[in-house]
Amino acid sequence: MSINVKTIHLHKLKMRLNHPFTTSFGTVQDKEFFIIEAVDDKANHGYGESVAFSTPWYTEETVMTTEHIMEDFLIPILQQNSWNHPKEIHQLFSSIKQNNMAKAAIEGAIWDLYAKRENISLSQAIGGTKSEIDVGISLGIQPTTEELLKKINHYVQAGYKRVKLKIKPGQDIDLIREVRSHYPNLPIMADANSAYTLKDIDLLKQLDAFDLMMIEQPLGSDDIVDHAKLQKAINTPICLDESITSYDDARWAIELGSCKVINIKTGRVGGLTEAKRIHDLCVENNVDIWCGGMLEAGVGRAHNIALSSLAGFNLPGDTAGSSHYWKEDIIKPEVIVDNGVIHVPDGPGIGYDINHEKLEQFMMASKEFHF
């Protein structure tokens, strides 16, 4: 059955995070992004969310490049070509290089629309089987170690299954040692967001003493060669984030031995279809996987929950509850974490309703494109 899209809306929103999020390369507090709303001939509404930040510090994309690519290239491709299933969209968009977050935002709205037309959940539509997913918490760099320990305590009490700490040169070994001394058995991981080079190998070797679950993206954001050298030299498993932007990136990294874990984010890899291919590849090769986060609002979070319901996601993801990020989210009900677990919704599509009042409240602009 073909999907007869009538309109795509690009709603631009701005929402303020409860707490500024600081990494090795900057701080985010006000998040601008797009909610993509695709409407079909039967008045079904599918939703996607763009995850690029306002500055290109995580990948090359920004809120403005996302808008340009969606409006001037991706939506016209959908208007000018015939297609029947969301699985075809990643291939259809392949004439446009990179710009994966723009592609994922549009493809995500079409996946949700498809699932709603079929009256199945998004999880079911992509082949998910889990009814519950385990979640961890990602804590940005804090002003003091006392504040970090206070936050860790809060999330450990709430049942989160692991804690991810952001590290950077000067705030690494001592910080991890301190946290580990307070929590001898807590599953802890560290994310460096590319803050180190191979010259730091002796320092990175010291991490082996703290029994970390993994170290995420210690080296260059597009590197897999130096990561392979580092993985041979340290026991701590390396998890790649920024370096994996496609199925082929994952295949090459696995072949080279650049990592033992992959963090899959739909935005970074261009959508759910590619994310699922990477999932399948990791399962075949016994590579551990978990679902990363991009400080999403409710729509993006719901997509992450559906993705995490695929059987191969064997480690807790960065999909914390709505209230960790926002005073009020744009979905109803909000995402609730119950003792470290999220129950995967089984209603049609993303399984959460849009809170239209909140959507309007946070909307800065809106454009529509007719088919």
Ligand SMILES: O=C(O)CCC(=O)C1=CC=C[C@@H](O)[C@@H]1C(=O)O
């Ligand atoms: O809670 C989340 O959504 C995860 C937050 C998080 O760790 C990240 C979000 C965006 C960019 C990065 O700094 C980082 C990551 O690298 O995984």
Ligand SMILES: [Mg+2]
């Ligand atoms: Mg990361």
